[in-house]
Amino acid sequence: MKKHFLLLLFICSGVFAQTGIDINELKWLPNSHSFWVSSDQNVLVYDVDKLNQSTTVLTGEQLKNSGFNGEVEDLVWNQNKTKVLVYTNSKTVWRAKTKGDYWFFDLATGKGRKLGGNLEASSLMFAKFSNDNENVAYVSKHNIYLENLASGKITPLTTDGTDKIINGTFDWVYEEELAARDGFRWSPDGKSIAYWRVDASETKFHLMINNTDALYPFVVPVEYPKAGEKPSSVKIGVIDIASLKTNWLDIPGEPDNNYLVRMEWTAKDAIMVIQLNRHQNQASIYNCNSQTGKANLIYQEKSAEWIDVFDISSGVYDGFPCQFVDNGKAFLWSSDADGWMHIYKISSDGKKKELITTGNFDAYYKAYNDKTKSIYYISSPKDATQRYLYETNLNSGKTKRVTPEVFEGTNEYEFSTDGSYAKHMNSNINRDFNMRLVSVSDHKKILPKEADVFAKPRRDFSLEKFKVTTVDGVEMDGIMAKPLDFDPNKKYPLFFYVYGEPMACVANDTPYFNEFIDLLIPKGYIGIAMDNRGTPSLKGTKWRKSIYKNIGIINTRDQAMAAKEILKWNFIDSDRVAVHGWSGGGAVTLNLMFQYPDIYKTGVAISAVTDQHFYDNIYTERYMGLPSENEATYVKASPVTYAKNLKGNLLYIHGTGDDNVHYKNAEVLINELIKYDRMFNLMIYPNRSHSIYEGEGTTRHLVDTFIKFIYEKSPPGAK
Known part of the structure; x- marks a missing residue:
């Protein structure tokens, strides 16, 4: 029950004027801090230490002469970076384009050929070189094949x-x-x-x-x-x-x-x-x-x-979650067993365990630099809505915050394979995303050469953070969106965006919100997203794991109790309160509508799990235990259990081709609502998947359906 976004609203420009390199397209080479980019079908390699020059390792002409007939979608390098596989003509397997065609090129000669022989086109998966550079292995139709690079012989393994x-x-x-x-x-x-x-x-x-x-x-x-x-x-x-x-x-x-x-x-x-x-x-x-x-x-x-x-x-x-250190004599392991997510060093025989990151805060491992013996991790001791890079040295034990103070907010890093450089993206609710290439140890900017510009976000509403404490004593972080002409002396309709499950947070310090909120706020709504207990906030083990055997229960109550506090604000119109969520958030939306009809008058649930029994075993059992051991909890957690209580305006949306949260969830809910003569609106999208985007006109129709319903049932504008 993952969090899903309908639209991609942020576009972060990372083009370096001096080199023409687009940071969004930069991809690291193995065991180095070199990277490659594709420009007009030419593959260029840069060393971060020598950015004023590039090496063209493969030209469009060489690709053409080999018979290559696609776009350069990805590259797979051998360890010494003398040979490469070019990935193209990809097709989707479930949710990612992980099968396609591979072409082998020897960079010394520039000559190449297509791999796979007579195997079906666009069927090869995860091709990679043997470390002796003699063979390539890949998967096709659930079998593994070996192809010898010298002879071209293909052997099914x-x-x-x-x-x-x-x-x-x-x-x-x-x-x-x-x-x-x-x-x-x-x-x-x-x-x-x-x-x-x-x-x-x-x-x-x-x-x-x-x-x-x-x-x-x-x-x-x-x-x-x-x-x-x-x-x-x-x-x-x-x-x-x-x-x-x-x-x-x-x-x-x-x-x-x-x-x-x-x-x-x-x-x-x-x-x-x-x-x-x-x-x-x-x-x-x-x-x-x-x-x-x-x-x-x-x-x-x-x-x-x-x-x-x-x-x-x-x-x-x-x-792989274990990073080997001390020449393979030990490995790093992350655990939240002591109440916080910490990094430990464990000897290779498992007999010695040493805590590396100390303090009452979460540390999420990101990278390791073997030369400097530095461990890098994401943490935020003071504000769980933000993310910063920290470093702890294995030799000295010294810890420091790497991200400078100027980059307040949420910081993401994509490290070079040797852990010495990184693409850095900074975001904050009060400014646009901004990107740079940095050396990690001192956070020195390599590119672009111009001074950092922290521009105000391009939107027609404002965002602000807040905290709210429920009657249960639970303090929750929230993000609130207001129209630019907000008048505190008037009352506004309220739109809640919810998720609430262990896979994602929504109250992050980022300049985007929910896609529908982006469209609604300028028309005169207050938008709010909050993170309840059980979400992966950096608030320690107790916060995150309190949702164990409580999905659909504790998160529903936290959201509702926080909403009750928000309804006390003078500028909120308690008669116009809407809520929306997708996937796991759709389940929360239904539970809120059914269990707290005095708060939530209108709701839009999309692709929701309506019965906990219907979702997959790995996710559901991880957080809920086995049904045979916790049947009463499964029933209590499921929205369909409370469908008879619906009083407000409900729009339910689902795609019949959803392989994640199956359309079965919709029909079981529909039957229950019919059984109790509960009126509701329904929109079904034929053969659309969990994200409901396939097919001409789908996204526009979904947005228009959603907005029209909210406008009608929870009209915009201050009063």
Whole structure:
């Protein structure tokens, strides 16, 4: 139940006038602080230390001469940066364009050719070089293939791939909830490949119906394990390239009752694997021998709630959460077991554990510079709505804030692969986004050369932060939007934007708000977004994990109790109060409308989970436990339980092609509202996914439908 945005409202210009480099397009090379950009199909490489010159490593003419027929969408480099794979003609798998065509180029000769032989066009996934530069491996239709760069010979490394047997990548739920897409890793010597094998044979299909794209309707099946259903059976195999034999890692636990979240080679014959149990409240780290398959437990952590192996709200896929330090004798591990998210150093045998980040504040790991022994992390000890970069040195133990005071607000960093430079984006509710390239240790700006300009945001309303304390003693952060002609002596209609679940915050110090709020506020509304308990604010473990077995319960009450306090403000018209949320926020919207009809008179819920039983097992069980153990809580948390209480004006919106929050949720809710003769408005979008954007005119129609409903049921303008 992720947070979704309908429109992309911010455009951050990062073009460096001196070089013509667009910071938005800058992509880092491996093991360096060099980066590449594509300009008119030419691939240019820059060293941050020598930005006055670039190296053209691949020209449009070379691409054309090889038969290349697409756009340069991405590059995959070998370790010594002498060869490259060009990714193009991509297609979407679930939510990202992770399959396409790859072209191999030897940068010494400039010659290239297409990979994949007779495999289906635009079907290759996650192609990457072996460390000995002899081969490339990739996935196509759930099988892993090896292609020799010298001979062009293609060898299937797995042959049992089907819709249900998935080699080298993952099923829907692993990608959605464990941020796992790329499912294989080369060994350091290039002699073997470790890979995930997902057996979804026992996972039931959720069947979606396509009524519009053919004469007869047809079924679109999605393997989707719902809450209470067992996970797919997952194991890790190691393929020996010479013999083509697979050795399976002997990791304890039932393969269909645990999650193998991450793995990484640590030595020639050693693989580190991170496992979560079914309840996701026990994380186990194993050192596995790739030859014998033996798995040795070196570290284990347990929690009364759940364990975040990685920052689940970061949007980063496939990242390995353990950073090796001290020449591989130890690794960094993040844990909030002591009440705050902290970084620890753990010896490679798991016998010694040392707290690195101290203090009563959260520290979210970002990068490590092996040369300086500096750990970089995001923290904000004083204001949970903001984000700053901090550094702690492993040798000296000294800690400092890296982000200068002038960059008040939310700061994001994309580090070079050696941890020495970063793209830095700063945002604040009172100014536009601004970008720069900086050296990390001293935060010295490399580009652009001009002085930083902190321009006022281009919008026709104002934003301000506030705090509100509920009757339960819960202090919540909020962002409020006001029209520019705001008059405190008049009363305005109120529009709440809610999310409220563990995947995202909405009261951030950023200059954008909710897309619909952006359109409504200038017409004479007050817009408000608040973060309740259970959202990933930097307020410690107790704040974030109080929502355990409480989704739909504690977040609903926090939002409603905070709204009651806001209704006491003199400029609020309590008769015109609207609320809107999408996905998990849609569920909160429904719960607020059904449980607190005296507060919320109008609501628009989009793509909502209406019954907690209907969502996938990894997400739901992580935060709610298993239904068989907590059935009463599942019922209490579900909006459909309270649908009979609807009194206000409800518009419900859903796409029938939603593979995330299925359209089933809509029809079950509709049936319940009909049962109790509750009147409501409905808009269904055929074959649109969770974000409801596909198809000509869709976005405009959705916006117009939304705005028209709000105008009619909660009219704009101060009184």
